Amino acid sequence: MNPFQLLKTSPRSKARLGKITTAHGEIPTPIFMPVGTAASVKAVTPRDLKEMEAKIILANTYHLYLRPGTPLIAKAGGIHRFMNWNGPVLTDSGGFQVWSLKELRKIKENGVEFRSHIDGSKHFFSPESVMKAQREIGADIIMAFDECTPFPSTPKEAEHSLNFTLRWTKEALEYLQKNPPLHGYDQHFFGIIQGGMHKNLRQLAIERITELNPDGYALGGLSVGEPTDVMYDIADFCTDFMPKDHARYVMGVGTPWNLLELIQRGVDMCDCVMPSRNARNGMLFTSQGVLHYKAGRYSQITDEAPDPECDCYTCRNFSKGYLRHLHQSGEILAMTLSTIHNLHFYLKLMEQARNHISADTFEPWAAEQIIKLQQQVP
Amino acid sequence: MNPFQLLKTSPRSKARLGKITTAHGEIPTPIFMPVGTAASVKAVTPRDLKEMEAKIILANTYHLYLRPGTPLIAKAGGIHRFMNWNGPVLTDSGGFQVWSLKELRKIKENGVEFRSHIDGSKHFFSPESVMKAQREIGADIIMAFDECTPFPSTPKEAEHSLNFTLRWTKEALEYLQKNPPLHGYDQHFFGIIQGGMHKNLRQLAIERITELNPDGYALGGLSVGEPTDVMYDIADFCTDFMPKDHARYVMGVGTPWNLLELIQRGVDMCDCVMPSRNARNGMLFTSQGVLHYKAGRYSQITDEAPDPECDCYTCRNFSKGYLRHLHQSGEILAMTLSTIHNLHFYLKLMEQARNHISADTFEPWAAEQIIKLQQQVP
Numbered sequence: 001m002n003p004f005q006l007l008k009t010s011p012r013s014k015a016r017l018g019k020i021t022t023a024h025g026e027i028p029t030p031i032f033m034p035v036g037t038a039a040s041v042k043a044v045t046p047r048d049l050k051e052m053e054a055k056i057i058l059a060n061t062y063h064l065y066l067r068p069g070t071p072l073i074a075k076a077g078g079i080h081r082f083m084n085w086n087g088p089v090l091t092d093s094g095g096f097q098v099w100s101l102k103e104l105r106k107i108k109e110n111g112v113e114f115r116s117h118i119d120g121s122k123h124f125f126s127p128e129s130v131m132k133a134q135r136e137i138g139a140d141i142i143m144a145f146d147e148c149t150p151f152p153s154t155p156k157e158a159e160h161s162l163n164f165t166l167r168w169t170k171e172a173l174e175y176l177q178k179n180p181p182l183h184g185y186d187q188h189f190f191g192i193i194q195g196g197m198h199k200n201l202r203q204l205a206i207e208r209i210t211e212l213n214p215d216g217y218a219l220g221g222l223s224v225g226e227p228t229d230v231m232y233d234i235a236d237f238c239t240d241f242m243p244k245d246h247a248r249y250v251m252g253v254g255t256p257w258n259l260l261e262l263i264q265r266g267v268d269m270c271d272c273v274m275p276s277r278n279a280r281n282g283m284l285f286t287s288q289g290v291l292h293y294k295a296g297r298y299s300q301i302t303d304e305a306p307d308p309e310c311d312c313y314t315c316r317n318f319s320k321g322y323l324r325h326l327h328q329s330g331e332i333l334a335m336t337l338s339t340i341h342n343l344h345f346y347l348k349l350m351e352q353a354r355n356h357i358s359a360d361t362f363e364p365w366a367a368e369q370i371i372k373l374q375q376q377v378p
Numbered sequence: 379m380n381p382f383q384l385l386k387t388s389p390r391s392k393a394r395l396g397k398i399t400t401a402h403g404e405i406p407t408p409i410f411m412p413v414g415t416a417a418s419v420k421a422v423t424p425r426d427l428k429e430m431e432a433k434i435i436l437a438n439t440y441h442l443y444l445r446p447g448t449p450l451i452a453k454a455g456g457i458h459r460f461m462n463w464n465g466p467v468l469t470d471s472g473g474f475q476v477w478s479l480k481e482l483r484k485i486k487e488n489g490v491e492f493r494s495h496i497d498g499s500k501h502f503f504s505p506e507s508v509m510k511a512q513r514e515i516g517a518d519i520i521m522a523f524d525e526c527t528p529f530p531s532t533p534k535e536a537e538h539s540l541n542f543t544l545r546w547t548k549e550a551l552e553y554l555q556k557n558p559p560l561h562g563y564d565q566h567f568f569g570i571i572q573g574g575m576h577k578n579l580r581q582l583a584i585e586r587i588t589e590l591n592p593d594g595y596a597l598g599g600l601s602v603g604e605p606t607d608v609m610y611d612i613a614d615f616c617t618d619f620m621p622k623d624h625a626r627y628v629m630g631v632g633t634p635w636n637l638l639e640l641i642q643r644g645v646d647m648c649d650c651v652m653p654s655r656n657a658r659n660g661m662l663f664t665s666q667g668v669l670h671y672k673a674g675r676y677s678q679i680t681d682e683a684p685d686p687e688c689d690c691y692t693c694r695n696f697s698k699g700y701l702r703h704l705h706q707s708g709e710i711l712a713m714t715l716s717t718i719h720n721l722h723f724y725l726k727l728m729e730q731a732r733n734h735i736s737a738d739t740f741e742p743w744a745a746e747q748i749i750k751l752q753q754q755v756p
Contacts, residue, residue: 038707039700045714047691068677068703076680076699084695299446302454313425317462321454322417325446329416332710336423 002215003141003188004029004247004268010357014239014266015366017357020056020216020247022088022140023185024080027055029247029268030353032259032346033090035276038063039073039083042276043335044343046085052312052344053351056140057085058271061133062094066116066123070136078138078183090271091139093130095146095165095192096220096252107147107164127171131179138183141190143218144169149196151225158196165194165220166208173212188215190249196221197230199237206241216247219267223253232261239266256285256349256373260366263353275346279338282327285345286310289375291320293338298324312344313337380593381519381566382407382625382646388740392617392644395735398434398594398625400466400518401563402458405433407625407646408731410637410724411468413654416441417451417461420654421713422721424463430690430722431729434518435463436649439511440472443501444494448514456516456561468649469517471508473524473543473570474598474630485525485542505549509557516561521596522547524570529603536574543572543598544586551590566593568627574599575608577615584619594625597645601631610639617644634663634727634751638744641731653724657716660705663723664688667753669698671716676702690722691715 008017020027034041034049037060041049049057059079064070076082079089098105098114105114111126127145134142147164149157169191181187191214195201209217219238222231235250242248249269250262259270275285282294286307293306302321306314314323314337326334349369356362386395398405412419412427415438419427427435437457442448454460457467476483476492483492489504505523512520525542527535547569559565569592573579587595597616600609613628620626627647628640637648653663660672664685671684680699684692692701692715704712727747734740 038703038709040704040707040709040711043710043714045691045711046695063707067707068699072677072680072699072703075678076697082680082697082700084700299450300453302450302460313423317424319454319460321446321450322460322462325416325450326418329418329441329445331416331418332421332713333418333423335710336421336714 001186001188002246004216004245006245008357010362011360012363013264015263015353015357015362016266016268017354018247018268020088022188024086024088024140025055027088028354030259030263030350030357031055031269032350033058033269033271034343034346035271035273036083036085037273038067039079041339041343043280043332043339046083048313048340049085049087049343052340052347054087054343054347056088056090058090058092059137059139060094060097061091061130061137062097064091064137065094065133066118070133074136074138074182080138088141089139090141091134091137091143092251093134093143093145094125095130095143096148098125099148111145111168127168128175131172131175134187135179135182138181139187140185141188141216143190144172144192144214146192146194146220148224149194149221151197151221153196155198155201158194158198158201161196162194162201162205165192166205169209169214170212173214190214190216190218190247192218192220192251193238193242194221197226197234199234202234202238203241206238210243216249217242218249218251220251222250228258232265235262235267236265242266256346257370259346259349260353260370264363264366275342276339279342280335282334282338284338285342285373286377287372289373289377291377293320293323294327295324306341307345310341310345310348312341314341379564379566380624382594382623384623386735388735389738390741391642393641393731393735393740394644394646395732396625396646398466400566402464402466402518403433405466406732408637408641408728408735409433409647410728411436411647411649412721412724413649413651414461414463415651416445417457419717419721421658421710421717424461426691426718427463427465427721430718430725432465432721432725434466434468436468436470437515437517438472438475439469439508439515440475442469442515443472443511444496448511452514452516452560458516466519467517468519469512469515469521470629471512471521471523472503473508473521474526476503477526489523489546505546506553509550509553512565513557513560516559517565518563519566519568519594521568522550522570522592524572524598526602527572527574527599529575529599531574533576533579536576536579539574540572540579540583543570544583547587547592548590551592568592568594568596568625570596570598570629571616571620572599575604575612577612580612580616581619584616588621594627595620596627596629598629600628606636610643613640613645614643620644634724635748637724637727638731638748642741642744653720654717657720658713660712660716662716663720663751664755665750667751667755669755671698671701672705673702684719685723688719688723688726690719692719
């Protein structure tokens with residue numbers, strides 16, 4: 001069932017306001033989804049996620065299939081209970097992850113043979129097996145099993161790749177129709193649009209996937225090495241053809257300014273490891289721009305929050321200098337506090353975006369933010 | 379000023395109930411102090427510490443001197459502000475840490491020359507310089523600069539070592555008298571009793587240190603390789619001679635059952651990295667005994683808390699199986715959740731000990747706990 005409701009489209013751009021209704025809660029869009037690959041958003045607790053008002057988190061079928069195993073999650077009553085997160089969850093299908101394994105995987109007509117990145121053991125993912133795993137995990141939104149088209153690729157290669165995704169999406173839906181959810185609530189199935197950087201193929205993919213009538217649509221195969229402008233252009237092109245009454249999700253993107261650019265092009269949902277991963281490496285996104293708080297010059301700044309305009313737990317209570325000290329000392333707390341800030345920052349930015357779309361002020365605000373957020377904090 | 383008030387001594391053992399009053403709050407004793415070596419209790423936030431009702435935490439002068447440097451902490455307004463912990467803090471003097479450096483240090487008449495474990499740079503700690511550093515840090519309780527007597531040591535070696543500690547303690551006090559606190563509140567100075575495993579030297583140390591009239595007393599040089607029974611015996615011997623109206627702190631000990639044994643022998647305060655370090659390595663102390671939750675057999679237990687009798691954040695919300703999954707997956711959350719539990723467990727145990735001393739039921743309760751807590755959870 002389509003869980004999306006379109007509430008408004010900006011009069012001055014394709015930016016949309018909407019809401020997604022799931023068994024575990026409502027998600028206002030545009031939204032960013034923190035990534036909890038292995039049923040844990042790295043370095044933070046579910047309590048931290050509640051406090052930063054995360055509306056939905058993402059987990060990964062590939063990782064959960066290998067560890068702890070999706071039958072175990074089913075036995076635990078689904079991922080919400082397993083990880084003690086009672087808000088909405090989306091699982092990626094694992095298509096992108098097995099594709100990323102490169103030498104460790106072999107794409108076949110009916111699925112992908114791959115070796116575990118953990119122990120080298122041999123496995124096979126088919127559209128059906130991946131849907132079975134996602135039924136076991138029990139996320140609120142589940143993704144089609146797709147074949148990510150490499151960049152660059154010729155039209156012929158991209159079409160060949162796209163055909164896998166199209167056929168597998170159909171097979172996935174057939175499996176889901178025959179095999180209802182295991183945990184007593186609806187799971188919404190999103191199809192994935194591939195086609196590389198070839199617009200005619202993207203258009204074809206949208207047509208074909210739309211025929212299958214999934215509950216939502218994702219753009220896959222973006223942010224795989226192409227120039228940012230190309231990514232924006234493909235997203236912009238695609239949203240012109242994607243059904244207006246369904247959610248549109250761009251997978252694996254990106255920086256705060258990437259998100260604003262995509263929202264302006266009609267995108268509703270994004271996810272990325274960037275805010276959490278960069279946080280662990282000592283980089284914060286702030287209202288003043290990018291802060292590399294590891295730099296020695298911050299050690300003396302013990303009276304100023306990492307982001308003076310931010311009201312997250314970290315910025316309310318700790319200084320740039322303390323954060324720098326924690327990082328230098330290899331303290332785990334550096335990673336926790338930084339992750340809390342970065343995720344909070346992304347989520348607040350999305351909230352602001354929604355407010356501005358609502359007030360018809362999104363475009364000038366976004367234009368200003370896109371410049372400001374990319375600056376380096378001195 | 380002596381911050382300790384003795385409230386009660388058990389009629390059936392030397393167990394004591396007391397309270398320590400500091401500028402940052404009251405500490406009921408017996409108490410365990412979580413260790414925050416580098417101004418962070420590893421893997422948890424100050425908020426977590428508040429929730430588990432930590433009454434006082436410990437930090438380390440040696441580590442803070444090297445990184446971020448104690449003048450920086452002074453500039454930040456003291457350690458409480460620097461790390462956003464507004465409860466009491468105790469700083470160890472660094473005596474034990476420089477002693478542990480072994481080949482990297484050279485003990486001289488007026489202090490210890492050592493090389494940093496971080497970058498090999500050369501430094502010198504004297505009783506005065508260490509007191510200066512502790513003034514800068516601004517902990518509520520500060521420790522004498524001592525020379526830890528190795529185990530084993532001959533009476534002659536132990537006496538030679540003890541003489542350093544005695545002279546340095548006197549010099550430290552002289553420095554403190556001339557140099558008042560920097561942050562506007564009292565810092566209580568604790569002397570450290572050395573003397574190895576030689577009772578006559580321990581007795582001599584107590585006499586000499588008592589003459590200096592410090593604000594409290596610590597037993598150092600325990601848990602340095604001697605059999606546990608010897609540690610208990612030395613502590614038992616010493617508390618017979620230590621002033622009854624001052625706090626008694628055994629440094630660097632130990633397991634939950636060690637703590638109960640020491641409390642019974644008249645000890646008021648303990649600290650140890652064990653609950654936090656072992657937590658990070660997958661070991662929990664629980665009401666049912668020691669739990670090595672890494673073991674494969676726990677992976678299937680997704681419906682039972684790590685400690686079913688515990689009400690910490692971890693045990694209220696997560697299962698043995700999930701914790702095991704997090705550990706196997708190398709998730710930082712495993713360390714955070716385990717540390718929260720272990721510290722909470724220690725602190726609750728101390729609370730129970732206080733309640734039992736108060737109710738004259740400490741000894742039979744402790745005897746039972748000492749057996750129970752050492753068992754292995756099946």
